[in-house]
Amino acid sequence: MKLTGSQILLESLRLEGVDQVFGYPGGAVINIYDDLYDSQIHHILTRHEQAAVHAADGYARTTGKVGVVIATSGPGATNTVTGIATAYMDSIPMVIITGQVPTALIGNDAFQEADMCGITRPCTKHNFLVQDIRDLPRMIKEAFYIARTGRPGPVLIDLPKDIQVASMKFVYPEAVKMRGYKPTVEGNERQIGKAAQMILKAKRPVLYVGGGATLANVTPELLQLTELLQVPVTTTLMAMAAFPGNHSLSLGMLGMHGTYSANMAVTECDLLVAVGARFDDRVTGRIDAFASKAKIIQFDIDPTSIRKNVRVDLPVVGDLKSVLNSLLTQLKGYPQEVSDMVHNSVNWRADISGWKAKHPLRYTSSESVIKPQYVIEKLSELSAADAIITTEVGQHQMWTAQFFQFRQPRTFLTSGGLGTMGYGLPAALGAQVAFPKRQVIDISGDGSFQMNSQELATLVQYRLPVKIAILNNNYLGMVRQWQQLFFNKRYSQTCMELPIDFVKLAEAYGATGLRTDKVADVEGVITQALEIDGPVLMEFKVCREENVLPMVPAGKGIHEMVLAS
Numbered sequence: 001m002k003l004t005g006s007q008i009l010l011e012s013l014r015l016e017g018v019d020q021v022f023g024y025p026g027g028a029v030i031n032i033y034d035d036l037y038d039s040q041i042h043h044i045l046t047r048h049e050q051a052a053v054h055a056a057d058g059y060a061r062t063t064g065k066v067g068v069v070i071a072t073s074g075p076g077a078t079n080t081v082t083g084i085a086t087a088y089m090d091s092i093p094m095v096i097i098t099g100q101v102p103t104a105l106i107g108n109d110a111f112q113e114a115d116m117c118g119i120t121r122p123c124t125k126h127n128f129l130v131q132d133i134r135d136l137p138r139m140i141k142e143a144f145y146i147a148r149t150g151r152p153g154p155v156l157i158d159l160p161k162d163i164q165v166a167s168m169k170f171v172y173p174e175a176v177k178m179r180g181y182k183p184t185v186e187g188n189e190r191q192i193g194k195a196a197q198m199i200l201k202a203k204r205p206v207l208y209v210g211g212g213a214t215l216a217n218v219t220p221e222l223l224q225l226t227e228l229l230q231v232p233v234t235t236t237l238m239a240m241a242a243f244p245g246n247h248s249l250s251l252g253m254l255g256m257h258g259t260y261s262a263n264m265a266v267t268e269c270d271l272l273v274a275v276g277a278r279f280d281d282r283v284t285g286r287i288d289a290f291a292s293k294a295k296i297i298q299f300d301i302d303p304t305s306i307r308k309n310v311r312v313d314l315p316v317v318g319d320l321k322s323v324l325n326s327l328l329t330q331l332k333g334y335p336q337e338v339s340d341m342v343h344n345s346v347n348w349r350a351d352i353s354g355w356k357a358k359h360p361l362r363y364t365s366s367e368s369v370i371k372p373q374y375v376i377e378k379l380s381e382l383s384a385a386d387a388i389i390t391t392e393v394g395q396h397q398m399w400t401a402q403f404f405q406f407r408q409p410r411t412f413l414t415s416g417g418l419g420t421m422g423y424g425l426p427a428a429l430g431a432q433v434a435f436p437k438r439q440v441i442d443i444s445g446d447g448s449f450q451m452n453s454q455e456l457a458t459l460v461q462y463r464l465p466v467k468i469a470i471l472n473n474n475y476l477g478m479v480r481q482w483q484q485l486f487f488n489k490r491y492s493q494t495c496m497e498l499p500i501d502f503v504k505l506a507e508a509y510g511a512t513g514l515r516t517d518k519v520a521d522v523e524g525v526i527t528q529a530l531e532i533d534g535p536v537l538m539e540f541k542v543c544r545e546e547n548v549l550p551m552v553p554a555g556k557g558i559h560e561m562v563l564a565s
Contacts, residue, residue, distance in 0.1 A: 005133050005164040006031040009097065010039050012140040015172050018068050020044070020059065020433060022052040026072020028099025028112060031164040033070075044433060044462060047454040049076050051426035053083025053096065054452070058430030060092050061413050062388060064217065066147050067094040067430070073101055074112030077158075078119065082420060084154050085123040089417025090238060091215060093152035095143050096124075102162040103131055116158045125153030133166040138173055145176040150183030151302035152215055183301065187318030187326055194314055195273075195297050196330040200337045202271035204294075204348040205231045208254070211238025211416065212276020212300060216320035219243065219409045222275070224328055230342045232352050234262040236277055237397075238416040241406040251352070252361070255283035256552045257398040260359035260561060263552070265352055266291050267559040274298045276320050279309040280417070289557030299323050361402050362564050363546070370519050372396060372471040372542045375526075376403040379441060379469060382526050387411065387439040388431045392424040392448025395477035398548045400443050422451025425468065429455055432464040439467070439530070446472040446496060456509035459535040467529050468537045470502055473544045481547050485562075486554075506537035517541035 003011060009032060013021070022044045025033040036043055046052040049071045056067030067087075071080050077098040087094050101110040106129075117127045126146045128139040136159075143155040199205060213222060219242055226233055226249050233243050234251040243250060254262035266272060272294045277283070284290040287310060295313045298306055299320060306315040316323055331338055363373045376399050383389075389404060390413040391397040397414055406412050413431060415423040428442040449470050459466050476494040483491050503513030512532055514525050522540065529536040549564040 001169070002167045003170040004031070004035070004167045005136055005159065006035045008133070008136050008168075008170050009140065009159065009164075010035055010041060011170060012137055012172055013041060013068065016066070016140070016144045018066070021068040021070055022046060022056045022059070022430065023070030024049050024052055024072070024076060026076045026099060028073035028101065028161050029070055029164075031161070032097070032099070044429070044458065046426065046429070046458050048452065049079035050083050050422070051429070051452050051455045051458070053080045053094070054086065054423050054426035055430035055433070056094055057083060057087050057092050058390060058413050058427030059434045060094055061427070062410050062431045063434045064410070065093075066144055067092070069094065069096045071096070071098050072112070073099040074114045077116045078114050081119060081123065084120055084156065086415050086418045086420045086423060087154040088123045088125070090211060090415065091152050092154065093147040094154040095147055096154060096156045098156060098158050099164075100129070100158045100160040103160045104162070106160065116156060120156050123154070124156050127156040127158065129158045130160065130163050133163050133168050136163065137171065141173045142176055142178060145178075146181065151212075151305070184303070184317045185319045185322055187299070187316050187323035189326065191314065191316045192323060192326045193330055195316055196327060196334070198271060198295060198297060198314060199229065199273065199331070200334060200341050202341065203344050204268060204270040205229070205345065206265050206269040206272050207231045207233045208266065208272055208274045208277050209233060209235045209239045209243055210275065210277025211236060212320060213239050213242040214409055216276060216301070217409065218275070218320045218324055221321060221324035221328065225324060228328070228331060228338060230345065230349065231273075232265055232349065234258070234266065236280065236283055236416070237401055237414060239277070240401055241412040242409050244407045245405050246407060253401050255280075255558060256285065257402065257548050257550060258558065259361060260550060260563065261352055261355040263550070263558040263561060264355050267293075267557070268351070269294045272296045274300075275324070276300060278305045281309070284310060285552050285556055285558040289559065359563060364565070366543070367519055370517065370522060370540050370542045372473075372540070372546055373399050373403050374519070375469065375471060375522055375540050375542065376400055376443065378523055378526055379443065380404045382523065382530060383441060384439040387441055388413065388428075388435065390414065390424040390428040390431065390440070390442045392442070392444045392451070393419045393421045394445045394448055395481065395548050396443050396445045396448075396471045421448040425449065425452050425455050425466075428466045428468075429458055429464060432466050433462070441467045441469060444468060444470045445477055446470055446474060446500065446502075447476040450500070453505065456506060456511055456535065456537070460510040464535060465533060466535050468535070470537065470539045471542045472502070472539050473542050473546070474499060475544060478548070480545075484545065484547070502537055502539040511535040511537055513537045513539070515539040515541070
């Protein structure tokens with residue numbers, strides 16, 4: 001039976017297991033949306049294409065599935081670019097389908113034409129321009145394969161309007177054959193054996209876990225490895241939920257706003273074992289001072305990430321689940337050596353315990369003004385144990401990483417690589433679509449929230465009970481903090497001088513709005529919000545000039561922290 005291009009697209013999505021897409025219609029994809037009308041695939045209509053991509057991103061991060069987005073050509077397509085770049089930087093598997101002008105008009109500056117392949121080449125894992133309907137099934141098959149294998153990432157399919165209406169007999173490929181794209185899954189056993197021997201000889205080891213651990217679902221393997229060797233664990237922002245924060249061997253986050261114990265442990269360790277981490281500059285600080293006393297082992301699926309930012313003594317390329325299981329098998333073959341290693345590192349763990357006790361995360365509490373850290377502590381305490389937390393970007397993001405107690409993988413969604421303001425609300429929307437019965441909370445600043453606040457309408461339309469906690473200091477807080485510390489308090493364009501009535505904004509969209517500026521009311525507001533069956537916006541008027549500490553100033557080593565008094 002012959003199918004049109006748009007029918008082939010939807011049938012191919014179905015065969016890839018897609019039952020949920022996010023998007024925004026337009027003239028260049030109207031045929032797809034017409035066929036979608038009769039499809040079993042569920043569609044969420046956001047209020048902006050950027051939000052559609054973030055929503056699909058949130059859906060992908062929580063489920064591990066490929067997030068799918070549909071947008072029209074021209075401005076609809078270009079509006080997706082920030083979301084695509086966000087997903088690319090954080091290695092999130094996604095397929096983005098954009099409409100395009102008819103093939104005969106491509107390059108003629110036709111109405112709503114944009115060169116999406118050219119525009120997105122630097123921020124996609126791969127992209128396709130479909131110029132012949134006979135290529136469409138193969139390209140869709142390849143797009144999903146590329147998005148979800150190796151180091152995951154976004155793949156774009158640009159689909160001209162005439163291809164959508166052309167027809168052919170549909171046969172979906174059973175397998176993918178791509179020259180030059182063969183991700184290494186199995187790690188080299190000899191290299192893994194060398195890693196095991198280096199670990200067994202270490203006296204001051206640290207496990208440094210990155211976002212790749214979440215993507216590879218290796219929390220069980222990390223727990224086994226950590227508890228077998230009694231190795232302290234620090235995580236990047238992207239891996240906060242990949243290792244339980246309440247574990248006795250957890251050091252918390254390292255880097256610019258990391259914990260004192262994590263930063264000192266990495267500075268003083270003799271072996272750093274990186275698991276799915278890419279040594280971002282916000283983690284390393286001054287490169288020549290980073291883990292300068294340590295040998296470094298790097299486990300990663302992506303060979304281009306090896307030695308990209310720091311020297312590495314032993315690289316191991318492969319899927320983290322396969323590599324860590326192989327490492328565990330090898331280590332368990334040396335029970336006496338493992339016992340000796342645990343014994344030899346007793347003093348190291350004692351040093352770390354001393355650092356934890358001397359410099360815990362702290363802030364000066366107040367009874368007269370709401371401290372943002374206090375709100376996050378209360379959110380952590382009062383929300384369900386399996387709550388999914390999203391953030392926007394800024395001070396509230398760092399406070400969430402510091403003071404929210406994450407216990408399960410895939411429960412912390414944040415824009416780590418690109419640092420995209422406006423990410424949190426639509427990401428929460430996507431997470432809530434994926435898990436309608438779980439508690440989903442977006443923790444936001446007043447500046448970030450206004451980047452995509454229109455998605456309140458989407459929450460109300462689809463009855464998605466996302467809770468939003470705005471820590472309102474009427475500042476672009478993180479920039480203001482830098483201006484205070486490094487620019488002599490010259491607060492240039494960081495004061496949000498027109499105070500927004502967020503309660504009325506929520507109510508205008510049909511959601512519930514709650515507000516307090518009293519410390520004593522914080523717990524009550526959160527409790528009330530969590531009990532309401534629908535989207536709720538909580539506005540907390542917080543201390544205006546509270547800073548995120550510890551902080552490593554730019555250009556300093558991670559051991560040169562400014563600490564909370």
